[in-house]
Amino acid sequence: MDHAVAAAARELLAEVGYGRVTVDAVAARAGVGKAAIYRRYATKQEMLFAAVVHDAPVAAPPDTGSLRGDLTALAHVIVGQLADPAGSSVVLNLMAEASSNPGLVERFSPAFIDSQRTVITLLVERAVHRGELAELPDLDLLHALLGGTALSWLHILRHDPHDLPDKLAGLACAALGHA
Structure with a gap:
């Protein structure tokens, strides 16, 4: 059922856009009851975010042996999610909605933001353990x-994402004082 809901949500996003996707339409397309969706997701926003951006908790990339390598691997995941048209549509619309709905942010933090923070924490803890960083930075x-x-x-700038993961890792390493 989860797969059917996610697939239906992605299809409808592509067909009608974020603003016109409804839980009713996703339920009908997926062949499930609306109540089944609401047992999993409290809002349309959560359903779409889960279907398009984070269909599973963010997994830490394998240890590459260096902070730069680990951050580059993570940046590939981040850029991939944000460069995807469906993913970016959901993220940008959620940001707009969150500005006027603090409860939305509170609902998303435990499910999605906290898993991202956990991965970032693991990566910098690896770097501290390897001696690449003296202490944990502001996570x-x-x-x-x-x-x-x-x-x-x-x-906003609408630049090509091709080499962005490498640039992000370099920027982050420079900000952390890591050569």
Whole structure:
């Protein structure tokens, strides 16, 4: 059922756009009851975010042996999600809705934002353990640097994402004082 809901949500996003997708339409397309969707997701926004951006908790990339390598691997995931037209549509619309709905942010943090922070924490803890960093940096700032810069690069400046993961990793390493 989860797969059918996610597939229906992605199809409808492509066909009618974020604003016109409804839980009713997703339920009908997926062949499930609306109540089944609401047992999994409290809102349309959560359903779409899960279907398009995070259909599973963010997994830490394998240890590459260096902070730069680990951050590059993570940046590939971030850029891939934000460069995808459906993913970017959902993220940009959610950001707009969150500005007037603080409850939306509170609902998303445990399910999605916290898993991203966990991955970032693991990567920098690896670097501290390897001796690449003396201490843990401000993890929220690093999170914002990676995600916010990628979002701006792709959707405000409208630059090509091709070499962005390498640039993000370099920027983050420079900000962390890591050569």
